[in-house]
Amino acid sequence: MDDRHRVTVTVNGAQFQQTVEPRLLLSDFLRHDLGLTGTHVGCEHGVCGACTVLFDGQPVRSCLMFAVQADGHEITTVEGLGTMDQLHPLQEAFRDAHGLQCGFCTPGILLTLIPFLEDNPNPSELEIREAISGNLCRCTGYQHIVDAVQLAAQRTSA
Amino acid sequence: MKPSSFKYLAPGTIEEALAIMAAHGYEAKALAGGQSLIPMMNFRLAQPAVMVDLNNLPELAYIRPEQGGGLRMGAMTRQSAIEHSAIILERAPMLHATMPNIAYSQIRNRGTLGGSIAHADPSAELPAVSVALDGRFRIRSHRKERWVPANAFFVGLFTTVLEPDELLVEVELPPMPRRCGWAFTEVARRHHDFALVGAAAAVTVDARGACEQTRLVLFSVGDGPVEAHQAAKMLAGQPPTLEAIRAAAETAARDDVDPGTDINATAEFRRHLVRVLSGRVLTQAFGRAHAQNSSFPA
Known part of the structure; x- marks a missing residue:
């Protein structure tokens, strides 16, 4: 089938022009076409949250969108948060509070939490648990993730 | 785990979208939020x-208060926009x-309002709540426009009255009646999972406090x-006492539903949940209706 579409997408502030097949998922576009493998693919039906990215500033499942739908839109992936030398404060808090073990769920959790903390800089434990309820983690038992978010909130308000 | 090939069309006007739906008939599928459709693909x-693609x-994305207390919402209104809308909180608290x-x-x-309904x-929650709130849906095709009440829209499993060339474009909710109350609840294995059973109640009471x-x-x-x-018939004209609500919940579980068994719950367990959740939402809904008039007997 040669129904192919030219798309212009801004990812982490940089503009990309690519030609895509309509059936290409946004998650696969980010990983395979742009080489941004920080966006992880778990379940591909919207349950695990590993592929969460910011689409025009809002967390969405990149496995439940087609790349062609991102034409003209802005996307932030985990690569857009910090660098190896200078982590994002939330990433730093995750490192310091042991908020990750294998790290597979971490990019999705970080991107879910960034707009959440902007709206609610001092969340309660319950609010944090509710905020990450759409992201599965099989290592930490979530406790250290909650600790990491509280640490990040504390440091930001200090 | 990858969708099969398809032809992608992204109309820029409703008229264009309706013309495409008419031209492609059963071959075409409208893409709203895609949060159920894309997993299936x-x-x-x-x-x-x-x-x-209707995005x-x-x-088609708006929440508009109507004169007289009702409201209208475009089919492409995102669910998060409804969740955070002050108009919805005031006019459709359920x-x-x-x-x-x-x-x-x-x-x-x-995810969108219209996508979940269609x-x-x-x-799903939104079809049930739109029926409980006595909503109606505006449906358009290139041929005509029609309104369908929510309780006549759903005709079977994943099946509605929508013809292949039609699009659901708007949802209307009437003003909340006098002396009304409401309640919603559901039970799922994990919070946010698909509900094993859910219940929505919208009730009104008369000047004496009876159903x-x-x-x-x-x-x-x-x-x-x-x-x-x-x-509902059992409660009509009766004071909504604990006994009357219990009897109605019992009837709902025995006579009004015929649930199936699947990997998540047996039919028997679902009937049990219908009885318990019906009792809860009716109690809460009538409590809210009575709270609007403190002269009613408790």
């Missing part, structure tokens, strides 16, 4: 030949209370939202 349970139609139960926040950022999943109208809608227990007509 990833599993290849759905393999539409033509996708008609470039901002004129809808407001329902929203956090729908999947996860990331899904609600993309998808007609029997375990006037009871709309009890159950979901995840049949092919679509199920109205508990027998239970």
Whole structure:
């Protein structure tokens, strides 16, 4: 089938022009076409949250969108948060509070939490648990993730 | 786990979208938020030949208060917009209370009101709540426009009255009646999972505090939202005492639903949940209706 579409997408502030097949998922576009493998693919039906990215500033499942739908839109992936030398404060808090073990769920959790903390800089434990309820983690038992978010909130308000 | 090939069309006006739907008929599938459709395509349970993306139609995304107290919402209004709308909180508090139960926040950022209704999943919240709130839907095709009441829209498993060339474009909710009360609840294995059983109640009481109208809608227990007509009939004209509500909930579980067994719950367990949840939502709904007039007997 040669129904192919030219798309212009801004990812982490940089503009990309690519030609895509309509059936290409946004998650696969980010990983395979742009080489941004920080966006992880778990379940591909919207349950695990590993592929969460910011689409025009809002967390969405990149496995439940087609790349062609991102034409003209802005996307932030985990690569857009910090660098190896200078982590994002939330990433730093995750490192310091042991908020990750294998790290597979971490990019999705970080991107879910960034707009959440902007709206609610001092969340309660319950609010944090509710905020990450759409992201599965099989290592930490979530406790250290909650600790990491509280640490990040504390440091930001200090 | 990858969708099969399809032709992608992204109309820029509703008229254009309707013309495409008319031209492609059963081959075409409208793409709203895609939060149910794309998983089905990833599993290849759905393999539409033509996708008609409605996401470039901002004129279908709005929440508009109507004169007289009702409201209208565009079919492409995101679920998160409804969740955070002050107008919805004021004019349709049950809808407001329902929203956090729908999947996860990331899904609600993309999922739409009209998409969930047109998808007609029997375990979905929005079809049931639109029936409980006595909503109606505006449906357009290139041929005509028609309004269908929510309680006549759902005709079977994932099936609605929509013809292949039609689009659901708007949802209207009437003003809340006098002396009304409402309640919504559901039970799921994990919070935010698909509901094993859910219940929505919208009731009114008369000047003496007796039941006037009871709309009890159950979901995840049949092919679509199920109205508990027998239970409602038992309550009509009666004071909503604990005993009357218990008897109505019993009737709802025995006579109004015919749930199935699946991997998540047995039919027997679902009937049990219908009885318990019906009792809870009716108690809460009548409590709210009475709270609007303190002169009623408690």
